Amino acid sequence: xxxxxxxxxxxxxxxxxxxxxxxxxxxxxxxxxxxxxxxxxxxxxxxxxxxxxxxxxxxxxxxxxxxxxxxxxxxxxxxxxxxxxxxxxxxxxxxxxxxxxxxxxxxxxxxxxxxxxxxxxxxxxxxxxxxxxxxxxxxxxxxxxxxxxxxxxxxxxxxxxxxxxxxxxxxxxxxxxxxxxxxxxxxxxxxxxxxxxxxxxxxxxxxxxxxxxxxxxxxxxxxxxxxxxxxxxxxxxxxxxxxxxxxxxxxxxxxxxxxxxxxxxxxxxxxxxxxxxxxxxxxxxxxxxxxxxxxxxxxxxxxxxxxxxxxxxxxxxxxxxxxxxxxxxxxxxxxxxxxxxxxxxxxxxxxxxxxxxxxxxxxxxxxxxxxxxxxxxxxxxxxxxxxxxxxxxxxxxxxxxxxxxxxxxxxxxxxxxxxxxxxxxxxxxxxx
Amino acid sequence: xxxxxxxxxxxxxxxxxxxxxxxxxxxxxxxxxxxxxxxxxxxxxxxxxxxxxxxxxxxxxxxxxxxxxxxxxxxxxxxxxxxxxxxxxxxxxxxxxxxxxxxxxxxxxxxxxxxxxxxxxxxxxxxxxxxxxxxxxxxxxxxxxxxxxxxxxxxxxxxxxxxxxxxxxxxxxxxxxxxxxxxxxxxxxxxxxxxxxxxxxxxxxxxxxxxxxxxxxxxxxxxxxxxxxxxxxxxxxxxxxxxxxxxxxxxxxxxxxxxxxxxxxxxxxxxxxxxxxxxxxxxxxxxxxxxxxxxxxxxxxxxxxxxxxxxxxxxxxxxxxxxxxxxxxxxxxxxxxxxxxxxxxxxxxxxxxxxxxxxxxxxxxxxxxxxxxxxxxxxxxxxxxxxxxxxxxxxxxxxxxxxxxx
Numbered sequence: 001x002x003x004x005x006x007x008x009x010x011x012x013x014x015x016x017x018x019x020x021x022x023x024x025x026x027x028x029x030x031x032x033x034x035x036x037x038x039x040x041x042x043x044x045x046x047x048x049x050x051x052x053x054x055x056x057x058x059x060x061x062x063x064x065x066x067x068x069x070x071x072x073x074x075x076x077x078x079x080x081x082x083x084x085x086x087x088x089x090x091x092x093x094x095x096x097x098x099x100x101x102x103x104x105x106x107x108x109x110x111x112x113x114x115x116x117x118x119x120x121x122x123x124x125x126x127x128x129x130x131x132x133x134x135x136x137x138x139x140x141x142x143x144x145x146x147x148x149x150x151x152x153x154x155x156x157x158x159x160x161x162x163x164x165x166x167x168x169x170x171x172x173x174x175x176x177x178x179x180x181x182x183x184x185x186x187x188x189x190x191x192x193x194x195x196x197x198x199x200x201x202x203x204x205x206x207x208x209x210x211x212x213x214x215x216x217x218x219x220x221x222x223x224x225x226x227x228x229x230x231x232x233x234x235x236x237x238x239x240x241x242x243x244x245x246x247x248x249x250x251x252x253x254x255x256x257x258x259x260x261x262x263x264x265x266x267x268x269x270x271x272x273x274x275x276x277x278x279x280x281x282x283x284x285x286x287x288x289x290x291x292x293x294x295x296x297x298x299x300x301x302x303x304x305x306x307x308x309x310x311x312x313x314x315x316x317x318x319x320x321x322x323x324x325x326x327x328x329x330x331x332x333x334x335x336x337x338x339x340x341x342x343x344x345x346x347x348x349x350x351x352x353x354x355x356x357x358x359x360x361x362x363x364x365x366x367x368x369x370x371x372x373x374x375x376x377x378x379x380x381x382x383x384x385x386x387x388x389x390x391x392x393x394x395x396x397x398x399x400x401x402x403x404x405x406x407x408x409x410x411x412x413x414x415x416x417x418x419x420x421x422x423x424x425x426x427x428x429x430x431x432x
Numbered sequence: 433x434x435x436x437x438x439x440x441x442x443x444x445x446x447x448x449x450x451x452x453x454x455x456x457x458x459x460x461x462x463x464x465x466x467x468x469x470x471x472x473x474x475x476x477x478x479x480x481x482x483x484x485x486x487x488x489x490x491x492x493x494x495x496x497x498x499x500x501x502x503x504x505x506x507x508x509x510x511x512x513x514x515x516x517x518x519x520x521x522x523x524x525x526x527x528x529x530x531x532x533x534x535x536x537x538x539x540x541x542x543x544x545x546x547x548x549x550x551x552x553x554x555x556x557x558x559x560x561x562x563x564x565x566x567x568x569x570x571x572x573x574x575x576x577x578x579x580x581x582x583x584x585x586x587x588x589x590x591x592x593x594x595x596x597x598x599x600x601x602x603x604x605x606x607x608x609x610x611x612x613x614x615x616x617x618x619x620x621x622x623x624x625x626x627x628x629x630x631x632x633x634x635x636x637x638x639x640x641x642x643x644x645x646x647x648x649x650x651x652x653x654x655x656x657x658x659x660x661x662x663x664x665x666x667x668x669x670x671x672x673x674x675x676x677x678x679x680x681x682x683x684x685x686x687x688x689x690x691x692x693x694x695x696x697x698x699x700x701x702x703x704x705x706x707x708x709x710x711x712x713x714x715x716x717x718x719x720x721x722x723x724x725x726x727x728x729x730x731x732x733x734x735x736x737x738x739x740x741x742x743x744x745x746x747x748x749x750x751x752x753x754x755x756x757x758x759x760x761x762x763x764x765x766x767x768x769x770x771x772x773x774x775x776x777x778x779x780x781x782x783x784x785x786x787x788x789x790x791x792x793x794x795x796x797x798x799x800x801x802x803x804x805x806x807x808x809x810x811x812x813x814x815x816x817x818x819x820x821x822x823x824x825x826x827x828x829x830x831x832x833x834x835x836x837x838x
Contacts, residue, residue: 022734026727033720105495105693112691117494177495177691302794303713306469310720313462317724320458321731324451328738383712419447 001349002356009357012336016329020361023325027365030318031405032372037304037311039373039397040380043390044204044300048192052132053290055094057251057259059087059266062284063243063273064231075284076229077297078200078245081218082278088124092265093251093258095130099123100247101201101225102217104210107175108163118159118209121198122217122224128154128185130252131197136160138170138185146213153181154211160186174210179220181212193390194299196290198248200227204390263287315408322412326361330354330420341425354417355410362409366402373401438767441743448735452768453775456811459728460779463721464807465786468799470717473710479648481528482634484567485699489674490527491665491681492695498660504689505559505658511684512665517673518681522565523662524558526639527699528651529706530664533639538619538652540608542626552647553604554638555621557584557593557656558666565666566636568653571602573615573631576655584655593654599631603649619652627654640706644795674698725814732818736764740826747826748833757827764823765816772815776808783807 013020047053061083062075079087084098104120127133128140141152153174160169160183174181191207198205212222218240230244239246253259263285270283288296330337337350345353373393380391393401442449491512496504505523512521526533537550544550558566563575576597584595598619605614614629621627635649656662665685669677678696685694740747747760783804790796 019734022730026730029723029727033723103494105691107691113686115495115691115693117693306790306794306796307713307716310462310466310469310717313458313465314720314724317455317458317462318727320451320455321727324448324455324731325734327447327451328734332738332741379712379716383709 001352005353005356006360008353009360012329012333012357013360016332019325019329023322023329023361024364024368026318026321026325027362027405027409028368028372030315031366031369031401031408032376034308034311034315035369035373035393035397035401035404036376036380037308038400039377039393040304040391041300041308042397043392044194044304045294046193047291048194048196048294049131049290053196055252055254056130056290057093057253057262057287058289058293059249059251059262060286060288061266061270061279062281063245063279064281066280067231069281073284075286076245078226078229079247079249080245081240081242081247083273084247084249086269087249087251090265090269092262093253095126095252096250097124097127097130098214098247098249099127099198100214101198101205101208102222103225104212104222105177106159106163106210107177119206119225120210120212120217120222121208122212122214122222124214126252127211128187130250131192133190134188136186136188137168138183140211141184141213146215149216149219150213151179151181151216152184152213154185154187155183156190156207156209157186157188158207159209176210176212177220177222187211194294196294197250198226199294199297199299200248201225259287319408319412322409323415326358326413327416327419330416331423334420334423337420338423338425347421351417351421354420355413358409358413358417359406362406363402365409366405369405370398370401435766435770438763438770442767442770445739445742448739449771452732452735452771453778455728455731456772456775456815457778457782459724460776460807460811461782461786462724463810464780464783464799464803465790466717466721466724467807468787468803469796470714470721471803472797473714473717476645476710477707477714479637480635481637481703482567482569483528483636483699484668485703486671487674488566488666488668488699489678489681490530490697490699490702491667491678491685492663492697493665493685493689494663494693496689496692501660501662502658505662508665508685508688509559509561511688512667512681515667515677515680515684517669517677518667520561520564520668522558522560522562522666523656523658524556524562524566524664524666525656525661526554526556527664527666527702528637528639529703530639531706534661535638536621538608538621540617540619542620542624544620551604551607551650553650553652555593555654556636556651557654557661559656559658559662562653562655562666563599563633565668567668568599568636569634571632571634573599573629575599575631581655582657585657585659586661593656595655596627597630597655598627599633599653600629601635601649601651602632603635604652605629605632607650725810728811729814729818732768732815733821736768736819736822737825740764740822743826744829744833747829748831748835751829751831752834760829761823761827764819764826768815768819768823769812772812775815776811779811780804780808 049056060075060077061079063080063083064076088096088098100122102120102122103117105115106118107115124146125141125143136157140154141150145152155169155174163169163174164172169183169186172183174183189207193204195202195205224239224246226246228244228246230242251262253262266285266287267283270279270285273279340350377391377393381388509521509523512518534555535552536555537552539550560578560581580595580597584593586593600614608614608619609617614632617629619627619629633653636651637648638651641648667677667681678698682694682696685692750760787796787799791798
């Protein structure tokens with residue numbers, strides 16, 4: 001039966017090529033524009049670290065003075081050095097790492113005149129294990145290296161290729177400004193998007209090139225890059241003593257019991273610090289996992305959401321237009337349909353036939369839409385926005401494109417097909 | 433023209449009529465909001481910026497030794513001024529629209545700095561000749577004198593400039609003192625750090641728009657001596673000399689500080705890069721609008737052609753009983769006008785509702801009222817253009833059709 005309907009549909013579409021082309025184009029344009037924007041939105045709201053995001057938590061504390069305290073106010077996004085180190089050394093999680101972004105002057109072997117700036121991250125040993133960072137060679141450093149303030153570094157594959165060519169980078173000397181570091185590991189391309197572990201440097205920031213122990217970096221006074229919040233004097237010197245929040249901290253907690261225990265620990269810690277006189281406010285803590293943290297920070301730019309909504313509005317316009325064109329098409333064919341009805345076809349089979357025809361149109365529209373979406377995403381990738389490079393269509397979105405196209409068209413066809421079935425065959429045949 | 437028969441006919445063709453109204457309403461609603469968004473973005477692209485935008489270039493220097501800044505900066509500036517074509521040069525902590533920024537909350541009372549709503553402003557600090565190098569336009573008061581530059585070093589434990597004078601943009605001065613003269617008044621950055629306003633300049637943009645469009649001009653300028661807060665040099669020259677000046681300047685700075693990484697850009701490049709995203713967004717919105725209008729027009733053509741085809745016999749009868757071609761043409765045009773009117777009325781209400789929703793959820797401004805009638809007129813015109821083809825075909829129906837059996 002379906003084969004027969006398909007044949008009828010094909011003939012009917014061929015008979016009115018201009019109308020068919022218009023419908024396919026309308027659906028294609030609507031699908032193309034909306035899929036482009038939905039894909040961008042989909043990529044931007046994706047889980048940056050699939051499988052692990054529910055186990056990784058970001059603790060927040062409130063070390064600010066009582067001045068201008070309002071109940072229920074959110075604690076700062078970052079931690080102070082003292083709190084980050086206390087949480088780190090408490091070792092209450094499966095893994096935990098303190099970190100901050102920075103930039104380093106890399107001096108290649110060609111000499112100082114070829115020096116360049118590389119984005120860096122100062123962190124602690126667990127960073128690599130906790131975030132499942134893939135290594136090409138070597139490994140991260142140890143907690144011992146953190147404590148010793150060892151001059152060790154983990155570098156990206158890109159930097160390793162640039163500095164040492166194809167030969168192994170592990171064990172080589174990396175000159176950062178005035179200091180020599182030993183390369184202990186090379187990591188593969190790893191660039192979680194959004195850049196969840198430090199949104200302050202940009203929601204879709206690119207991968208850091210150099211990772212060094214945070215205590216070493218602080219000792220050598222390497223420049224940091226972070227969103228800093230201070231309540232005392234703004235310091236230029238020793239950040240580790242400053243009354244500022246400027247560090248990120250992540251902890252891995254595998255079971256709900258561990259999460260509950262950690263929440264208790266944060267409250268307990270806040271109380272303890274208040275007794276010691278360091279904290280003034282009553283305990284104001286939060287513990288959010290990766291996706292909650294992204295939502296709390298409203299990572300997806302409003303402009304992208306607006307564009308997505310506009311694209312959906314556009315799709316709606318295209319669908320109403322398709323309803324109109326299908327109605328025209330089906331009603332114009334009234335005569336043919338009446339003949340089929342008179343020959344014994346039921347209303348239901350005429351309805352099915354019309355829907356098959358619509359589905360075929362939708363499929364063609366989906367194909368046009370797919371091409372347009374691919375083009376649209378290519379255009380998006382040419383844009384300078386940080387997230388632009390991520391805009392690719394994956395398998396799932398490819399499927400969604402066709403399902404959306406066919407469903408949208410079927411939805412648009414329901415009404416015209418129902419109208420066309422209700423025509424009286426006798427009356428139509430008489431007027432022929 | 434009598435519109436009674438049109439209503440009678442439309443009642444017989446409820447569904448195509450409703451579809452046309454719906455299409456126009458949706459198109460009108462989306463168009464209003466899209467055009468409004470476009471105009472907002474275009475407004476951003478053309479935001480005035482009272483510096484010599486065509487003549488200045490930026491040289492970003494990284495990787496120098498902060499301890500040597502005291503000697504390095506005057507030496508570098510002397511070298512930059514020696515380049516033929518350079519009319520002024522200064523060291524600065526950040527560049528307008530350069531994205532990387534240093535901001536601080538300021539207040540008009542010592543305790544006000546701790547208040548949550550105290551304005552967050554961009555803290556520009558430049559060395560001697562800063563106003564000349566940037567091309568700042570003084571509206572009131574004066575710029576800094578030599579002593580004020582020399583006296584100002586960053587506090588021993590803070591990034592805040594040590595001097596006690598500041599120049600504000602007009603926009604910021606108005607915000608701080610809405611009905612008074614800002615000149616001679618005091619601002620505070622920390623409870624102890626106070627500055628006297630000695631000058632007001634025409635509005636200069638901040639390095640980025642983090643505070644939203646209303647705070648884009650909240651810039652404050654401080655004098656500073658040769659200290660490590662200076663990360664960039666600004667050189668001013670004739671527009672046509674900029675590329676050569678940058679080329680020579682980068683070479684000179686790299687020879688002077690072999691460890692440094694120097695990047696040179698004209699301000700035009702910085703501004704273009706800053707707004708590149710906005711510009712492509714504008715093009716995308718324009719494209720969507722054009723395609724949407726085209727699709728709507730196709731829909732109208734399709735539906736009108738259909739019912740012209742259906743009513744060939746009636747048209748023939750009208751012609752046979754004396755209606756001229758023009759009458760038939762006018763009939764369809766009037767019909768379309770009535771449908772469009774219904775569509776744009778619903779569309780304008782929809783557009784207004786969408787705007788209210790977006791205002792609540794996306795910090796969009798209220799749409800000015802004239803977007804509504806403007807979109808309405810656009811869709812009226814579109815409707816008339818779309819109906820012209822089918823209406824002409826209807827007008828060409830010969831009266832003899834009436835005599836044939838349909």
